Amino acid sequence: MIVNQHLLTILSFMDVLFLSRLQFAITTVYHFLFVPLTIGLALFVAIWETTSYSSGSSEDERIVRFWGRLFLLSFAVGAVTGIVQEFQFGMNWSEYSRFVGDVFGAPLAIEALLAFFLESTFLGLWIFGRHILPKSIHVICIWLVFAGSCISAVWILVANSFMQHPVGYVFSNGRAEMTHFWELISNPYFLHQFPHVITASLCTASFFVLGISALKIRQHTEDAYLFEKTFKFALFMGLVGIISVLLSGHLQAQMVANYQPMKLAAMENLEKTQNSAPLSIVPGVEIPAMLSILVYHKPVGEVKGLDDLQNTMESRFGPGDYKPPVWITYLCFRAMVFCFFAMSLIVFYGIVWYLILGKSLHKKILTLISFGISLPFIANITGWLLAEVGRQPWIIYGVMPTDKAVSVNISSGEVLFSLLAFSTVYVILGAIIVYFMHQEILRGCINKKITRRVTISNHPITGGHQTM
Secondary structure (H helix, E strand, O other), X not given: OHHHHHHHHHHHOOOHXXXXXXXXXXXXXXXXXXXXXXXXHHHHHHHHHHHHHHHOOHHHHHHHHHHHHHHHHHHHHHHHHHXXXXXXXXXXXXXXXXXXXXXXXXXXHHHHHHHHHHHHHHHHHHHHOOOOOOHHHHHHHHHHHHHHHHHHHHHHHHHHHHHHOOOOEEEEOOEEEEOOHHHHHOOHHHHHHHHHHHHHHHHHHHHHHHHHHHHHHHOXXXXXXXXXXXXXXXXXXXXXXXXXXXXXXXXXXXXXXXXXXHHHHHHHOOOOOEOEOOEEEEOOEEEOOHHHHHHHOOOOEOEOOHHHHHHXXXXXXXXXXXXXXXXXXXXXXXXXXXXXXXXXXXXXXHHHHHHHOOOOOOHHHHHHHHHOOHHHHXXXXXXXXXXXXXXXXXXXXXXXXXXXXXXXXXOHHHHHHHHHHHHHHHHHHHHHHHHHHHHHHHHOXXXXXXXXXXXXXXXXEEEEEEEO
């Protein structure tokens, strides 16, 4: 009897919907590890490329080359894993694609045809044109790469924002059809979400640079003095990122309170409606009235609870469970906030102790900062889970339930096979990218000389030495 119960429990998790959601979550989490890093590193490399152009310093060029190689690795993995995401809409979520393709397809097409082509074209020019293009044009190329990565984020977030707060469409022939393109790109959810993603990308790149620089400084490598320069700059970038992500996150939370009150209630595990709602720190520990203060900027303001919102949803959409997985949402929000405070502590300590007081950092502190690389990645993933899990049971909020979006012509066995295949490939790809990044970090800011050969009128001419 017990064996049969366990078997039924296992089989209940083997349906097409659950496996499709799990596969999309795994592949998206993996992809989203590299997206913020790529955006942030593009800005970092662009700034140092500009610095190198202005100063003419070979040291600055060595810095650009080192971080540029890590940026290229991140870009490559992000691009490859991003392609998988779009295939899944046709494979596992064909009902969703059929229903919303006229709306959802437009921003995805623009992202591919405009942003990705812009990004990849000028990235190629930046890689291969270092000693061919005029230096000023070469610098412009990397700034266009950064612009392309931001434009790419714009259109992906426009599409995602429609899922969170659908606007600019009408129902026609059982499908959603776009009526106002401007409403789509001026979606208030997008206008709040985009700054938060970009500032989070700045934090991610800052701690990536900060952690690797701390590691090289701790090891007293030959090029440690170059990493002291990037360490100081990463502290400044981190400060800007921390302040910006706090402000943008606060504004986005207020927007969630307005458009997705069920998600806000789940974030705080607020079961009953309260006029002076507390902010939960951990279960059983609360700050009185703080949630109302954060939402309304005053201690008195009604915040709807899960029970009242459930009743409202039932009266509007009929019987059903409209509460998202509360504990996933609750824990993800706290993990994200914890990472924010940990990053803030590292940045402010580094600025005060290292930059203002001019004191050296202990090896243990440098080691701790190196481990701090993981903090923004954890914050990014838990933030994404909060946004997507907190929207459930809707794939398009208030319009289409998730269980109506999955493909009807695939079996659980097929989805399980693709899930295992993708997971295996991603584990191998993860091992490869970690290996190559580790090799580049060990290599450091090399100072190797090469001789460039230029052919003019079929006569080879030996060029001057170039700094790698």
